[in-house]
Amino acid sequence: MIIAERKPIKEIEKMIMPYKKVLIVGCNTCVTICMAGGEKEVDILASSLNLLFKSKHKEIEFIKRVVERQCEKEFVEELKEDIASVEAVLSLGCGVGVQKIVEVFPHIPVYPGLNTKSIGAPEEEGVWKEKCVACGDCILDKTGGICPIARCSKKLLNGPCGGSQDGKCEIDKNLDCAWQLIYDRLKLLGKLDQLEEIIPVRDWSKANDGGPREVIREDVRLKNGK
Amino acid sequence: MEFEPEIVIFCCQYCTEAADTAGASHLGYPANIKLMELPCSGKISIIYLLKAFEEGADGVCVIGCEEGACHFLRGNLRAKKVVEYTQKILEEIGINKERLKMFNLSSLESQKFVQISKEITEKIRELGPIF
Numbered sequence: 642m643i644i645a646e647r648k649p650i651k652e653i654e655k656m657i658m659p660y661k662k663v664l665i666v667g668c669n670t671c672v673t674i675c676m677a678g679g680e681k682e683v684d685i686l687a688s689s690l691n692l693l694f695k696s697k698h699k700e701i702e703f704i705k706r707v708v709e710r711q712c713e714k715e716f717v718e719e720l721k722e723d724i725a726s727v728e729a730v731l732s733l734g735c736g737v738g739v740q741k742i743v744e745v746f747p748h749i750p751v752y753p754g755l756n757t758k759s760i761g762a763p764e765e766e767g768v769w770k771e772k773c774v775a776c777g778d779c780i781l782d783k784t785g786g787i788c789p790i791a792r793c794s795k796k797l798l799n800g801p802c803g804g805s806q807d808g809k810c811e812i813d814k815n816l817d818c819a820w821q822l823i824y825d826r827l828k829l830l831g832k833l834d835q836l837e838e839i840i841p842v843r844d845w846s847k848a849n850d851g852g853p854r855e856v857i858r859e860d861v862r863l864k865n866g867k
Numbered sequence: 868m869e870f871e872p873e874i875v876i877f878c879c880q881y882c883t884e885a886a887d888t889a890g891a892s893h894l895g896y897p898a899n900i901k902l903m904e905l906p907c908s909g910k911i912s913i914i915y916l917l918k919a920f921e922e923g924a925d926g927v928c929v930i931g932c933e934e935g936a937c938h939f940l941r942g943n944l945r946a947k948k949v950v951e952y953t954q955k956i957l958e959e960i961g962i963n964k965e966r967l968k969m970f971n972l973s974s975l976e977s978q979k980f981v982q983i984s985k986e987i988t989e990k991i992r993e994l995g996p997i998f
């Protein structure tokens with residue numbers, strides 16, 4: 642899932658300051674789970690902004706909505722009537738959600754209310770951790786199912802480095818050394834010999850350095866007469 | 868004329884007994900206090916607290932049982948965290964976090980309830996109207 646967190650309210654204040662009526666749109670999927678942009682957070686943000694503007698003797702009217710998935714056109718289109726009645730949109734979706742609203746409704750300003758942080762998972766109540774950076778060429782089969790690209794501070798493919806100490810990473814003592822975790826898991830599986838294999842230099846062209854990547858399934862395409 | 872603050876107290880059902888006893892024993896507590904009973908202080912949420920301010924409260928507090936004595940085990944500890952988180956939001960939007968406070972008492976302490984309600988009223992009177 643996508644992990645995000647709310648931007649500082651002061652930053653949001655600056656974005657919406659010029660308007661009188663704003664639509665706040667949450668998303669019912671990932672950002673609801675990480676408690677950044679679901680129905681509750683939409684309410685909390687609207688209420689916080691109401692208090693903030695009240696103290697400044699300014700009034701902005703907020704319409705509050707939550708769509709099932711802000712990253713999909715079909716769900717975003719449901720906002721049509723609401724969007725027609727406001728001057729701007731404040732999205733509590735991830736960066737993809739913001740951009741999808743922009744694509745569907747190009748004529749209205751859309752602002753991000755969240756900082757999108759990572760692809761990750763809930764670790765414990767109130768803690769979400771990064772697990773994958775969508776490198777485009779997964780090597781989890783070689784690393785005991787633990788990702789060194791997302792979870793080793795140096796993205797080492799053949800770790801650990803000399804700084805691994807007592808299972809912790811030298812970059813941050815609170816951080817588990819990913820390569821210690823990889824070693825432990827392979828040991829558990831009785832597959833330590835896998836570590837003898839050197840993982841070759843990667844082809845990073847599959848990562849996002851060459852512009853946005855695309856996945857295409859020709860069998861389900863309807864456009865372009867194909 | 869002296870400023871009479873609006874105060875909302877969210878109180879768990881057991882601590883509400885302390886307020887009832889205070890009333891029954893003619894231990895007066897300030898008339899500006901609106902008491903909202905919750906089944907457990909753990910039911911409190913960020914939005915209840917913000918809405919109370921939005922609806923005109925100058926001060927808000929949450930009262931739950933003493934730590935270790937919650938009838939639902941951890942409700943009061945959860946309430947404490949919710950109050951602390953909401954205080955951070957208040958600071959972010961430039962509202963003095965002292966306007967929101969958590970207290971603990973037992974259902975028998977009607978005197979303490981009166982004392983808390985006077986204390987919070989005094990504090991908010993000192994801070995003045997919220998807007």
Ligand code: SF4
Pocket residue numbers: 772773774775776777778779780781788789790791
């Ligand atoms: S190897 Fe790449 S795709 Fe696989 S988990 Fe790591 S970052 Fe994600």
Ligand code: SF4
Pocket residue numbers: 792793794795796797800801802803804805806809810811812817818819820821
């Ligand atoms: S200590 Fe472990 S996690 Fe940290 S940089 Fe070295 S190998 Fe990577």
